Amino acid sequence: MKPGFRILPHTSEMGLELKAPDWASFYRCAAEGLLAVYGARLEGRGRARLSWSFRGGSPEDVLVAWLNELVFLVGTKRFRLSGLEVLQAAPDGLRVRILGERRRRLPLEREIKAATYHGLKVRALRSGLTARLILDV
């Protein structure tokens, strides 16, 4: 399975469909999908390095916590992400290094309030991992 994401239409919100061959690329795809909803992508060279980790719960818990961390970083801290290093990825945990820099202004296409649990199910297939989730925008 090739890693990727697709933005799904939703009447009032926006959705993301994710697929990836392994957990590390799955969480990375989720981040890239979220950035695409913001109208942004991993780019530039940032000097700041942040560490983030989450342990415990289901893959859905990890995914929601990860995306909501990014919502905080991008939406509130105006952190422009330039790179991600997935240090450890599993169904019940994630440890990443986030590269980028804080900007005084960070143009974004829209505000994302949060990633939701609505109808969220991370499926582990023989070919890889898939999920659909709804973002409150």
Place this chain on the structure above:
Amino acid sequence: MSRFRRIDDYRWELPRAGAMRVPGLVYATERMLPKFEAEKVAEQVANVAALPGIVRYSLAMPDAHWGYGMPVGGVAATSAEDGVISPGAVGYDISCGVRLLRSDLKAAEVKAVLPKLMDTLFKTVPSGVGSEGPFRLSQPELRKVFAQGARWAVAKGYGERADLEAVEDGGALAEADPERPSPRAVERGQNQLGTLGSGNHFLELQEVVEVYEPGTAAVFGLFPGQLTVLIHTGSRGCGYQICDDFLRSMQSAARKYNISLPDRQLCCAPFASPEGRAYLGAMGAAANFARANRQAITHLTRQAFLRAVGRDLGLRVVYDVAHNLCQVEEHEVAGRMRRLCVHRKGATRAFPAGRPELPEAYRAVGQPVLVPGSMGTASYVLVGTETAMQETWGTTAHGAGRMMSRHQALKQIQGQALFNQLKRLGIEVRTDSFRGLAEEAPFAYKDVSEVVAACHGAGISRKVARMRPIGVVKG
């Protein structure tokens, strides 16, 4: 085949099935129903009906549409004794709501200065993604906002004491616990007071074009031709963070209390549990932030009017009402009064005459209900009714309700074209995002007049006045 069973022209029952503890009840015309079916409204109404302690019905208003967890336009009352409280049934934008200001002027009197007035409003009231307000607050000061709501703003000089009389709960929700919001929620709120935000949030200048109940309109201070201002915004980042924090803690609470639900977004805890009380306190804090936010924007709006028009236009608050909130209310159930947690997500309180919660000035006629439409059509002022009290826990619709995704809207029109189209209709728009403007195109929404007609026809609120937009500041 439809899952709904017709009760009358405006009421449709979703019979109990599966995990539903109560039936669903949807308010809609027959014409609206296929959309409810095609989308996931029926499924979401059924999911909400599985909440422990839900009383009588899982409800959906005529503007209901697919949301997450609870449909937008959903209402659920749970018992305060043995029911639950659910952050997912309130949503992220806690206490998002609308505030209507009335002026002493006729809209025609500002026509000549309208472009200047709109420019000034756009400069004075921060809007758009990531916008920051002019009131940067220290953490202790923000905790005061969480406790005092709009009263904090008025005490600081950002408004008049009379404003508070026309805000729900006198401007501050008593259940608020200012210490409950997390440090991250505080951080997200510190620079956002006095901002509209983006998406469907707006500030509109409007003209009252039709009055349906002159007596009630007079009590609300409304008259034909009048210039009014409608403000739509909520608790901004701190509300989103509070919802997110508590959705996380409620996931474990649901396991602790052995609550199983069809949708994890509806996770909840018993109202009386420590987790339930903690959420109520934090949600109240966000509600108070939202009220202070709309009060601060009122202050900025008055300043902009003064600057652009050169004199005080007598802008007074008609009403300020939330449409995403859980409120603890007394309602009659099977002949006895019970304390209920009424979750309204995209639904407006619509209390009738006589309720003690209403401002004294409105107690003889009922609560003003503010129903904004899309920016190219109309908005309505309705009044609460006894039928609403008996059937919907005193609730009615909150707006037009989306019917088209942002993606579809963008495919149909470009922002600049929409801007020009609205200008030809006599509507001055100010925005920093043509893309955002196109996403909120009027055709992406249901016909607000049809929604209002359904509310009026069902008797869950009555039409008082209709306004048309003449200027829009779009977030």
